[in-house]
Amino acid sequence: AGKNWLPAAIGFIVSGTLIPLASLLALAVTRADGIYGLARPLGKKFALVFLILVHLTLGPLFATPRTATVPFSMFSSHFSAGMQPWALLIYSAIFFGIVYYCSLSEGKITDRVGKILNPSFLILLFIIFLIALFNPMGSTSTTAATSDYLNAAFINGFLQGYNTLDALAALAFGITVVSAIKNFKLAEGRETSLALAKTGAIGFAGIAIIYLVLVALGASSLHYFKLSENGGIAFAQIANHYLGSFGEALLATLATITCMSTAIGLVVAFAQDFHKRFPKISYRTFLTFNCLLSFAIANVGLTTIISWSTPVLMFLYPLSIALIFCGLTSKLFGNDPAVYKFTVYFTIIPALFDGLNAAPSVISGTPLAKAALAFAGHYLPFFSLGLGWLTFGIAGYLLGLGMHLYKSRAENRAVELD
Template identity: 80%
Template sequence: MKKLSFKQYLLIASLIFGMFFGAGNLIFPVHLGQLAGKNWLIAAIGFIISGTLIPLAALLALAVTRADGIFGLARPLGKKFALGFLILVHLTLGPLFATPRTATVPFSMFSSHFSKGMQPIALLIYSAIFFGLVYYFSLSEGKITERVGKMLNPAFLGLLFIIFFIALIKPMGATSTTAATSDYLKAPMINGFLQGYNTLDALAALAFGVTVVTAIRSFKIKEGKDTSIALAKTGLMSFLGIALIYLVLALLGATSLHYFKLSANGGIAFAQIANHYMGTFGEALLATLATITCMSTAIGLVVAFAQDFHKRFPKISYRTFLTFNCGISFIIANFGLDTIISWSTPVLMFLYPLAIALILCGLSSKLFKNDSRVYKWTVSLTIIPALLDGLNAAPAVLNQSAFAQSILTFAGRYIPFFSYGMGWLTFGIAGYLIGLGIHFFKLSAEPAGETA
């Protein structure tokens, strides 16, 4: 068995950490802590499961199946489904949600210094400059920014750990006396799990995880089993670090309720915490580093989007896809962070269960020899309840119609865990078990020497 050296393990672990942790990952665990209050720890555990363990499982699924990304992993469901799922994921990671969010997250960290009337104008100017620079640097397919990211990401993390250190020495108060919102009194772990969808890291792992697998294989590790073991070890190292950061951020959010009201989003909350511990200078430095870090993330997203779509649709140029992505991202960014989050939630409630179903099938594919029937049963029974979960989480303009309410009332009565936003769970498991049963039944029924 070929093994990585300790230095190589650290290199791959730092690559994974850099790919998955950015400024955007700060805001959701902080907001989670504010929402969960005294139940912050249970909620954070749920958040960590969906925010770190599922992305790690996605990387392992790519290694086990030797897939070249989303399309390859979803290929057993047919080319049309694989292409459709790839487009949906890239639109979510690209111009619809994740890429516009890279501009609105750092803006939210200093937006309170503008009056409410001035905030839309300030966001317009800020996002125009932000995406103008993103477009300019991405023309060379992002290569210019590699060194910048390597220098600035450690600086950003350094500032983050200074805030953590001061907060541990001088906590804002005890979490046991902070109030939890109604959802987090009823089901803190499930709601924490659903909040973890907002990191988008499971989708990102499917889209860009092949980069990590390729990096491991560049160290002359060719066997699938060796690659999976190396990936499991390095992924565990990096995601453990991310999980610890999430825990501290959730704790900061919960304790901040002693000084601040529940914020509209985690960007505002984290800016308030930074100001509390480091004053205006610390808040300004945080916003500056977050801007540069998010810009680096945005460049990675728009480059990957343009490259992948140009590969699938070669008649359309890389530059055309890049222009489209940056232009639409700029427009959507100006709706504001809160609006982006509210509209991304139903999409993620639909896409994440499908991604989890694919990851489960990919991880266990050797058990059933990658039989497409297992994939089809699992995903087919996941789609409808996931779609209903998405509708239930949608803004009122979509789910308050009489037709939508009748469907949701029916689902609430007959679909287990629907009221918790997990209606897909029992259906997905049932589909997986049915698929396995059919595979092994067909296998046992075939004459000796034939395969399923």
Template identity: 50%
Template sequence: MNQDLNQKPLSKKDYFVVSSMLFALFFGAGNLIFPLHLGQMAGAHWFLAMLGFLVTAVALPLLSVLAISVTKSEGVYDIGKPLGPVFALTFMVLIHATIGPLFGTPRTATVPFTVGVQPLLPESWARPGLLLFSALFFVFAFLIAYQESNILNSLGKILNPLFLLLLFSIFLLAFTSPMGKAAAQPAITEYHHAAFFNGFLQGYNTMDALAGLAFGVTVVTAVRQLGKTTPSSNAKVTAKAGLFATAAIGILYVGLIWLGATTLAHFKLSADGGVAFNQIVTFYMGGIGHALLATLMTLTCLTTAVGLVAAFAQDFHKHFPKISYHVWLSLMCFASFVTANFGLDTIIEWSTPMLMFLYPFAMVLILLSVCSPLFDRDPVVYGLVVGFTTIPALLDMVTAFPPVVSQSGLGKALTAFQQSVLPFSGIGMDWVVPALVGAVLGLGYHFLHPVFSRAYQN
């Protein structure tokens, strides 16, 4: 098809709806709790930590949306396709498993329950309460995502504006009467000298760069429903809406990180950002704050859950078409429900190693995709960069495992090797130098090989 079904420019309202949907897909459980906790850990160094966090939690997700646009892809599979169908399919499955039923999607149910609902229940009701809450949560997510055409309307027009209204009511109270001066609060040791890089690594926890790749098919489908059916016009709308959405998220992160730092004037460093958020709401709103908190967290996490389960079902139906979209959707929701009942702490503990493994691959693939017109998506460039990234990513995963793995004999040996051989391993950036070496070799081959080939023929 050479022409769009809708050849008129989209209205501001259309862009707002698509941007609102993207915002809702990105901004979920981790996007509330991790920046708050970062602010508490960084204290007076909150600004530097915030800059690092914005790189991986805002700039990188925006680049992931741009990667989808530049390569005219329809999902995470297409991003990995230059490396062959086996790699592309494996990468897609790992991404969807991580942000899907293993870690990301179950977290969308456990966070609102742990932070907003559990404090209202007797301690003995914690497990049955989580069982009932997560069952209802994923039933609603299934029903909203069941009709693909309703995703844009449900997320962009209803749930997201309601969530923003609730969140800004808390911001208004916090900004008009701060708990304390953020610049005067203590920081934990790690943030005294490496606040930027620790903030950078904390941004992994949002999983938004991975989610941006996975949401590609959902966003492309939604934009097509607005009549922008050709790849070029669809890509332009996606990129523009992505810029608006991630800019809005960045503004919220700045406020949340600052807010987390101010809490140290009244509260001790909490175990996680969920506890901090509960403290903030209770401080400003008293008893009614708990009900508001439960509502806010459930809404924002439900919007993200819908996007995750829909993207999972759409991508898997596309590549395994014998199983229908609705069956994949059912399997995703049920698996997420089961994992959610292991509890929030267990999910976070075991998700970190997978994120440390996948994020270097995601970052280099996103950057390669954005820059791919410069080297015609040459598979040699992709292969060398990804190949040189593999060993550091594997070592980062081993180091990040819980003590049962990382403190074993093999785990200690691999960590010692990593720290003695790879630069920047102490700050979790040991993949950077190998990836750059791969890029130099790959680009050198791409641009010099034709020259030598012509010279040889002559």
């Protein structure tokens, strides 16, 4: 984003922190038991399909392979181009082998690992941030922005926030947070929601500050380094600049172990949820499948994973946002399934076009795809910005809400007549 880093960072923070916080609040307001419960007003089949899509995205297709490729990208430059695929193969095999072994006990080891290593990683970040504050690499106001960020920095930052997958993760794991708050013996409903809003706001504010500083660091680093393929490489360059080879090695080590902790949480949640929905298949079978597929996909590399995950997220995120918004405002319409259906169903088709538009050229460049994208560009407002779903989602929500109010008034009149 270069000199336009601030609006880009704000957009990123909105989708990377505020929407995940809204996910947690939606679960608390609706008292849903997770993704399936929140999507249940749309029907059992839709809820199950949506659950599977989210867990596959968080699991072996994108998020879990990334837990290995992100830390690898932080030291991959020390291998020659010809050696990098072999180094990634060996590294990811060891990585997912350890993840599989630790997850056989359903991830209990992550409690101890997280309490020690996550704070250590944050301390290292703080040291880099502090040094950068007193010794900046250069002014962020003089670095050039790429074409995407010249006129739509906020929106592109917002769309890049999809890549955190945190809104999907909050839907998948949010019930754990809600349950933890209920253990403090708070009253159901308003009291739980307020406690969740306060604690969530503090937690996500911390994450937002980290994002803000990282984006500023990235913009200032362009005075020393050319634009990198992905954030892992950029972060390693910044760490090396301020802390030397030792700092770069420490960053890669801490990132490896903390990402391993995340991977354990992801594969355990995947195996537990799928075993719950399909009890005839064992927990270990789902765990083995996830780890093997994650290992295979990790070996295509971080940049490729991001390029293929983007179209999927451009489809799933609008549906998630629509669902979250309905959940947050469900008290207005008594959780009427009609409002959910109009909002989400109106969002699906434009979101498919947004996903197609973000797909790699091998898909988006086909004659059929080009014709579909030309149609969408002509008829869908904000499609060129990646927000073709927005007006349709709003229209669906208002239409569903209007129908609910009409039905409610008709029912009230019928009661009065009786």
